[in-house]
Amino acid sequence: MLLKTKHYICKLDKFLKKLAKSFKYWIFIFCLISLRFQQPSNYDTNAKIKAVFLYNFTRYFEWSDKKKTGNFVIYVVGKNDNLITELKTLSGKKKVGNQDIEIKNSFAFDAAIQAQIIYLLPDVSKAIADVSSKSKSKGTLVVAESPNACKTGSSINFVIVENKLKFEYNKTNAVKAGLKTNDDFKALAINVE
Amino acid sequence: MSKWRNIIKIFTYSMLMLCMVNGFAQNDKLNRAQQLLQEKNVDQAMLAIDSVILHSETKGDFVSWTTRAYIYFEIYKRTDKQKLNSALRDTIIFSLKRSNTLKPDETFATNNKKLLSNLSAGYFNLSKTLLMDSINYKRSVIAYNRFKENFIIAEPGTNFTARDVEYYLAVGSLYSDIFNKNNKNTEAQETAKIALLKVLDMQPENPSANINLGIMYYNQAVNLGKELDYGASFNQIDIVQENIIKLAKQAEQFIIKVYKVDNKNVKAVEALHSIYKMLNEKAKEEDFKKKCKELNIKLD
Numbered sequence: 418m419l420l421k422t423k424h425y426i427c428k429l430d431k432f433l434k435k436l437a438k439s440f441k442y443w444i445f446i447f448c449l450i451s452l453r454f455q456q457p458s459n460y461d462t463n464a465k466i467k468a469v470f471l472y473n474f475t476r477y478f479e480w481s482d483k484k485k486t487g488n489f490v491i492y493v494v495g496k497n498d499n500l501i502t503e504l505k506t507l508s509g510k511k512k513v514g515n516q517d518i519e520i521k522n523s524f525a526f527d528a529a530i531q532a533q534i535i536y537l538l539p540d541v542s543k544a545i546a547d548v549s550s551k552s553k554s555k556g557t558l559v560v561a562e563s564p565n566a567c568k569t570g571s572s573i574n575f576v577i578v579e580n581k582l583k584f585e586y587n588k589t590n591a592v593k594a595g596l597k598t599n600d601d602f603k604a605l606a607i608n609v610e
Numbered sequence: 611m612s613k614w615r616n617i618i619k620i621f622t623y624s625m626l627m628l629c630m631v632n633g634f635a636q637n638d639k640l641n642r643a644q645q646l647l648q649e650k651n652v653d654q655a656m657l658a659i660d661s662v663i664l665h666s667e668t669k670g671d672f673v674s675w676t677t678r679a680y681i682y683f684e685i686y687k688r689t690d691k692q693k694l695n696s697a698l699r700d701t702i703i704f705s706l707k708r709s710n711t712l713k714p715d716e717t718f719a720t721n722n723k724k725l726l727s728n729l730s731a732g733y734f735n736l737s738k739t740l741l742m743d744s745i746n747y748k749r750s751v752i753a754y755n756r757f758k759e760n761f762i763i764a765e766p767g768t769n770f771t772a773r774d775v776e777y778y779l780a781v782g783s784l785y786s787d788i789f790n791k792n793n794k795n796t797e798a799q800e801t802a803k804i805a806l807l808k809v810l811d812m813q814p815e816n817p818s819a820n821i822n823l824g825i826m827y828y829n830q831a832v833n834l835g836k837e838l839d840y841g842a843s844f845n846q847i848d849i850v851q852e853n854i855i856k857l858a859k860q861a862e863q864f865i866i867k868v869y870k871v872d873n874k875n876v877k878a879v880e881a882l883h884s885i886y887k888m889l890n891e892k893a894k895e896e897d898f899k900k901k902c903k904e905l906n907i908k909l910d
């Protein structure tokens with residue numbers, strides 16, 4: 418009786434060995450999966466936040482009648498591909514009043530481009546004073562992203578406070594640029610005079 | 611008087627004979643069951659062996675229980691291998707356990723162990739199938755725990771830490787992938803987080819768990835940014851920024867642990883660059899940008 422069972426066990430052994438092989442195979446697969454790393458997203462959240470800020474600015478300023486016709490131009494000077502992508506997406510989704518939003522970009526300032534907002538990126542921060550003086554009384558909101566930009570002529574300047582993007586505001590510069598605004602906006606900003 | 615004595619004698623002999631015949635009959639049944647098993651007539655073998663294990667003469671014999679396990683195993687192979695809950699599998703395990711309590715000889719003990727190990731392997735394979743093919747973590751973890759329960763009987767003293775780490779890392783990795791593809795699937799995110807935290811309970815410095823958990827928090831922060839409406843108010847922007855910062859700092863905590871142990875870990879360096887960029891920490895961002903260049907990490 419024992420012999421019969423032992424004989425059967427031998428036959429079964431082959432099957433069990435096969436099963437053991439597949440067990441080892443799955444352990445190997447688990448090892449491979451467990452060693453796989455996730456990939457950090459390359460999406461630029463700061464570019465998105467800046468785009469949302471820029472769109473918000475349009476709600477708090479009043480441009481001259483002349484600037485209320487045609488497209489609402491946001492002119493970005495300097496290099497930031499992610500920001501341009503975000504602004505272009507924004508322009509496809511939002512309007513300023515009845516005006517379509519148009520995004521223009523160049524690496525150096527071009528005075529021939531008529532815009533409602535000029536955004537000077539950090540790599541062109543040296544041009545702030547020049548651009549601000551050329552934009553005086555033209556109803557153009559100059560936004561910058563560099564230390565002391567509001568003191569060198571920009572109306573708005575992006576700053577980082579405790580990891581957060583915030584903005585400084587110089588009302589005098591905005592008035593000089595020919596823009597009307599209200600005190601609500603002042604309350605939202607870090608004021609610089 | 612002598613008449614009665616004769617009657618009692620005859621009755622006693624008859625009873626003894628009956629018991630012996632019955633005992634032989636049971637042994638014959640066991641023999642028959644084994645014969646049927648060899649002939650692959652397992653349904654008949656099952657009927658025979660089920661009567662064998664009920665009889666007092668044979669129920670205390672380890673051969674009966676091991677034979678029963680093998681007979682049921684043949685049926686199990688045909689129909690129940692892919693089932694999480696299988697009465698056949700339960701019967702095999704019960705029979706093997708019973709056989710083991712009856713002090714089997716070395717050959718039977720070894721083969722009981724083999725069959726039990728392989729049933730455990732079956733549970734392990736099932737846990738993999740349920741996880742990777744069906745994406746059913748709840749059922750997969752049941753199968754995985756049953757694998758451990760049975761394997762420890764076959765191989766007492768087995769340390770499962772390494773296997774647990776692999777299993778939960780696989781769960782974490784798979785469910786992080788699902789969450790990264792669909793950031794609204796918070797159940798997947800929770801499953802991944804719990805699995806990866808289990809790994810960190812066992813191995814606090816585990817690089818895969820730390821990096822995957824850190825990147826999951828980072829990607830969650832990215833998703834908040836992506837979902838931010840272009841028309842959001844300053845107040846809404848502020849709330850989103852707060853949450854992004856919280857998540858990015860949580861991500862940093864996990865990744866920095868890996869970086870401190872291995873400052874050339876490509877994934878850690880790349881992730882820290884992204885985190886410091888998100889946190890607007892320019893000096894650190896630049897520092898890790900340089901490290902990325904040194905390690906030939908391409909940045910978008």
